Amino acid sequence: MAASKIVMASLTHYRPLTCSASAASSASGSARLVSHAPYLIKWVRREGGFVHPAVKLSLDPFYGLGLAASERIPKGSDLIALPHHLPLRFESGVGDEAAAADPVLVKLADQVPEELWAMKLGLKLLQERAKVGSFWWPYISNLPETYSVPIFFQGEDIKNLQYAPLLYQVNKRCRFLLDFEQEVKQTLKDVSLKDHPFKGLDVDASSLGWAMSAVSSRAFRSHGKNKFPDGSSSYVPMMLPLVDMCNHSFEPNAQIVQEQEEQPQKMLLKVTAEREINQNDPLLLNYGCLSNDLFLLDYGFVIPSNRYDCIELKYDGALLDAASMAAGVSSPNFSSPTPWQKEILSQLNLDGEASLLKVTIGGPELVEGRLLAALRVLLTSDKDAVLKHDLNMLKSLPVEAPCGIANEVAAFRTVIALCAIALEHFPTKVMEDESLLENGVSAASELAIRFRIQKKLLIVDVMRELSRRVKQLSSKETVGY
Numbered sequence: 001m002a003a004s005k006i007v008m009a010s011l012t013h014y015r016p017l018t019c020s021a022s023a024a025s026s027a028s029g030s031a032r033l034v035s036h037a038p039y040l041i042k043w044v045r046r047e048g049g050f051v052h053p054a055v056k057l058s059l060d061p062f063y064g065l066g067l068a069a070s071e072r073i074p075k076g077s078d079l080i081a082l083p084h085h086l087p088l089r090f091e092s093g094v095g096d097e098a099a100a101a102d103p104v105l106v107k108l109a110d111q112v113p114e115e116l117w118a119m120k121l122g123l124k125l126l127q128e129r130a131k132v133g134s135f136w137w138p139y140i141s142n143l144p145e146t147y148s149v150p151i152f153f154q155g156e157d158i159k160n161l162q163y164a165p166l167l168y169q170v171n172k173r174c175r176f177l178l179d180f181e182q183e184v185k186q187t188l189k190d191v192s193l194k195d196h197p198f199k200g201l202d203v204d205a206s207s208l209g210w211a212m213s214a215v216s217s218r219a220f221r222s223h224g225k226n227k228f229p230d231g232s233s234s235y236v237p238m239m240l241p242l243v244d245m246c247n248h249s250f251e252p253n254a255q256i257v258q259e260q261e262e263q264p265q266k267m268l269l270k271v272t273a274e275r276e277i278n279q280n281d282p283l284l285l286n287y288g289c290l291s292n293d294l295f296l297l298d299y300g301f302v303i304p305s306n307r308y309d310c311i312e313l314k315y316d317g318a319l320l321d322a323a324s325m326a327a328g329v330s331s332p333n334f335s336s337p338t339p340w341q342k343e344i345l346s347q348l349n350l351d352g353e354a355s356l357l358k359v360t361i362g363g364p365e366l367v368e369g370r371l372l373a374a375l376r377v378l379l380t381s382d383k384d385a386v387l388k389h390d391l392n393m394l395k396s397l398p399v400e401a402p403c404g405i406a407n408e409v410a411a412f413r414t415v416i417a418l419c420a421i422a423l424e425h426f427p428t429k430v431m432e433d434e435s436l437l438e439n440g441v442s443a444a445s446e447l448a449i450r451f452r453i454q455k456k457l458l459i460v461d462v463m464r465e466l467s468r469r470v471k472q473l474s475s476k477e478t479v480g481y
């Protein structure tokens with residue numbers, strides 16, 4: 001049974017800490033923990049924060065709740081400013097900034113792997129959710145009741161994603177939640193009610209998943225107080241009340257500005273209008289230049305034609321030989337590189353003990369520089385032609401044909417064949433996916449199908465772009481450049 005199925009099976013609706021899996025789209029994810037939650041804007045103002053008079057909450061049919069302008073707002077205006085005590089951090093205490101977190105909570109948080117930082121802050125969120133009279137209740141009660149992230153998908157919908165790297169991540173998170181549920185239960189079994197971080201309430205994989213998703217889909221990572229020796233600062237994840245009602249766009253009209261100095265009288269951070277905002281326009285922030293894998297895993301949505309989306313594959317000599325031969329390249333030797341080629345592969349971190357074999361196709365680079373360099377180097381026997389260039393040139397797509405046109409054409413053709421192999425791994429075609437959507441499916445299936453359609457379209461786009469370049473290069477070769 002898929003781990004997520006077990007998370008689903010553990011769902012109960014009577015506990016205040018329990019989350020129901022989203023059987024709905026992100027739009028109807030607008031249902032809140034409390035149906036008539038306290039008015040968020042009023043609370044932020046009452047607590048000393050600033051909210052521009054033209055900023056209002058609004059409901060978007062696709063994005064759920066959001067913020068919008070009730071009248072035109074000039075560029076550069078402050079939209080929201082939050083004082084130090086409003087964000088929810090792992091170690092925050094109202095009236096005492098440096099208040100240490102509860103020792104039992106710290107012990108639990110220490111068991112969370114670094115990459116799942118959202119779970120750590122999620123423990124704090126669960127603690128505040130369980131606390132009667134929590135300072136953050138006006139904020140928490142306004143959080144969505146459900147999330148459309150794949151840890152809450154049924155096993156069938158996880159399979160519907162059809163993309164192994166994401167399936168792996170989803171299963172990993174589900175497994176973590178199930179194991180962590182046991183660890184939490186074990187740690188809390190002898191803790192007295194007085195010291196219990198969740199006031200004696202039951203915490204299971206489902207409530208942990210709710211908290212992790214609430215944080216991953218809403219927290220911002222801002223500069224912390226701790227400075228590293230090089231002057232840079234650590235990143236502290238925080239939940240930013242009201243600010244986190246802004247939805248995402250790669251063309252945002254607002255941005256978060258963090259004050260450099262943490263002075264008590266100053267606001268911790270503010271949101272400003274990056275350009276003029278017209279009446280009724282939504283206020284949009286850029287959550288980051290992320291792939292659809294991360295948008296789906298952390299936020300529960302997929303962006304069509306996402307220019308930062310890519311596919312991952314493993315650098316593997318046998319696969320590359322097969323792709324090259326399928327592309328009509330004669331006697332490729334990816335499986336048996338010469339010593340000088342091997343040396344370059346290890347400089348590219350594609351050979352040797354600490355090698356990093358995951359490479360990507362798509363995204364702004366089109367072909368990851370390390371993969372492109374490896375192809376250029378392995379598809380030539382002309383060592384001198386290669387050694388004329390430094391590694392950065394070999395990795396660069398805009399540097400056209402550094403090892404000659406025939407070599408570049410062979411490299412591109414190999415990537416096109418790799419793409420064709422990747423496409424074949426999907427059990428369905430885009431047209432079949434589209435007809436499934438037309439016939440109507442559950443919200444989770446729809447999300448999974450939309451995700452895989454985008455992956456396939458991305459691969460087709462890369463193939464198209466590289467074929468265009470091959471054609472262009474071939475015509476240069478025939479006119480004797």
Ligand SMILES: C[S@@+](CC[C@H](N)C(=O)[O-])C[C@H]1O[C@@H](n2cnc3c(N)ncnc32)[C@H](O)[C@@H]1O
Nearest residue numbers: 026063064065217218244245246247248299301
């Ligand atoms: C930081 S919250 C924004 C407020 C949220 N809409 C709400 O109702 O509370 C992020 C969530 O909003 C939704 N969202 C934000 N931007 C989106 C977009 N561009 N497309 C689809 N959903 C989006 C997703 O459900 C995401 O997990």
